[in-house]
Amino acid sequence: MPVSPITLFFDFSSPYSYLASTQIEALAARHDRGIEWVPVLLGPVFAATGSRPLTQQPLKAEYSLRDLARSARFLGVPYHHPQPFPVATQQAARVLVALQRAQSPLAVPWTHKVFEDYFVHGRDISQMPVLHAIGASLRLDAAQIDAWCADAAVKDQLRAHVERALRAGMCGAPFFVVDDEPFWGVDRLPQLERWLQARF
Amino acid sequence: MPVSPITLFFDFSSPYSYLASTQIEALAARHDRGIEWVPVLLGPVFAATGSRPLTQQPLKAEYSLRDLARSARFLGVPYHHPQPFPVATQQAARVLVALQRAQSPLAVPWTHKVFEDYFVHGRDISQMPVLHAIGASLRLDAAQIDAWCADAAVKDQLRAHVERALRAGMCGAPFFVVDDEPFWGVDRLPQLERWLQARF
Numbered sequence: 001m002p003v004s005p006i007t008l009f010f011d012f013s014s015p016y017s018y019l020a021s022t023q024i025e026a027l028a029a030r031h032d033r034g035i036e037w038v039p040v041l042l043g044p045v046f047a048a049t050g051s052r053p054l055t056q057q058p059l060k061a062e063y064s065l066r067d068l069a070r071s072a073r074f075l076g077v078p079y080h081h082p083q084p085f086p087v088a089t090q091q092a093a094r095v096l097v098a099l100q101r102a103q104s105p106l107a108v109p110w111t112h113k114v115f116e117d118y119f120v121h122g123r124d125i126s127q128m129p130v131l132h133a134i135g136a137s138l139r140l141d142a143a144q145i146d147a148w149c150a151d152a153a154v155k156d157q158l159r160a161h162v163e164r165a166l167r168a169g170m171c172g173a174p175f176f177v178v179d180d181e182p183f184w185g186v187d188r189l190p191q192l193e194r195w196l197q198a199r200f
Numbered sequence: 201m202p203v204s205p206i207t208l209f210f211d212f213s214s215p216y217s218y219l220a221s222t223q224i225e226a227l228a229a230r231h232d233r234g235i236e237w238v239p240v241l242l243g244p245v246f247a248a249t250g251s252r253p254l255t256q257q258p259l260k261a262e263y264s265l266r267d268l269a270r271s272a273r274f275l276g277v278p279y280h281h282p283q284p285f286p287v288a289t290q291q292a293a294r295v296l297v298a299l300q301r302a303q304s305p306l307a308v309p310w311t312h313k314v315f316e317d318y319f320v321h322g323r324d325i326s327q328m329p330v331l332h333a334i335g336a337s338l339r340l341d342a343a344q345i346d347a348w349c350a351d352a353a354v355k356d357q358l359r360a361h362v363e364r365a366l367r368a369g370m371c372g373a374p375f376f377v378v379d380d381e382p383f384w385g386v387d388r389l390p391q392l393e394r395w396l397q398a399r400f
Contacts, residue, residue: 049259059249059371063384070381073400074391171259181270184263187387191274200273 005034006192007177009165011042012089012125014173015068015079018115020186021174022077027189031196033178037100037111039093039158040165042086042173049171053086071186078120087118087126090158091149095131095140097157098148106138113137205234206392207377209365211242212293212325213286214373215268215279218315220386221374222277227389231396233378237300237311239293239358240365242286242373249371253286271386278320287318287326290358291349295331295340297357298348306338313337 006028010017028035046052054064065081072079092114099107113134117123123130128149132142148154165175169182176183176192179199183192194200206228210217228235246252254264265281272279292314299307313334317323323330328349332342348354365375369382376383376392379399383392394400 045259049257051257051260057249057251057371059245059366059369060251063369063371063382066382067384067388070391070400074394166259169259169263171257171263182263182266184267185387187385188267190390191270194274200270 005036007036009038009040009170009175011173012092012114013086016186017174018119021115038161039096040162044162082118082122092125094149094154098154205236207236209238209240209370209375211373212289212314216386217374218319221315238361239296240362244362282318282322292325293358294349294354298354
């Protein structure tokens, strides 16, 4: 019986999603699992939960900046909190959706490069020239990227991803589902791994 | 130079605080640290952060019940989500404050027993007869417990604890401070331990 992949719902503007993106492939490989990368937009998720970005909440704002820097050190990956933060990510997400629809081998590289451009290099990934430059590094044409971002089928697919995430119970990012078991947060990866090992 | 203790701000009605209470003593012992147990009330913390109990938030409610049960299994400790939840904890906290003021060796046993009564045995720790029964198991007199709960100096001390917690940046429970470094959540204990090892 084929095993199902680890589904990862994320927003390109979510720092903890970026941190998770640096860890999940090695974890999945240790357990012979694939990964289904599902880009969503956190705006509708926050609307559903009555929440907002941590950095806009009293006390949690200051704490979260410290926690993010420390969590990155803990995982051994680079992190620089970007400004502006957060930013709109529907264009970056649409390009990923289009690459996935085309079954392009560039889908995962695009994902990592967008995260790195924002959370390591501090480039504003809401801006099309920034996305064009990321595309160029992958030999993707700027006109193609623009066309994908305007494609109604791609837009519909991204909306469907958001609806699917909410149906799956997504209450924050990153949000994982493995064999119907939900895990919220990069800090739940140890539990996710235990689940893969032992269905504990 | 004497090392400072690990300060743990918690509310007796916080499930993740209970989980942390089952782990922190072994962790502290591994690093020759003491623990300063500081009972607070989450109500003022939620007011300061604009938050409320996870179990009262859409989507997060369902997720958090699953996450709590799984986190307890992950840590290897018993957990049964109590009803009613949450409950008022100022009386349980006042007794702890009074025991600490008296430098009683029963302060830590009281803490564990209150947590266990609520999160393992499902007894409503907002009720004085429940607190009296816990006290009896520690040879504490019911009249003494009532007197502590009515003691103005004890009440003031508990209020001062809440104010201190907010000044320390407490944005949820459990909240730890080690050498001025804040850690929020039982899921941050691995980072707290790394901090004790290496100031990473």
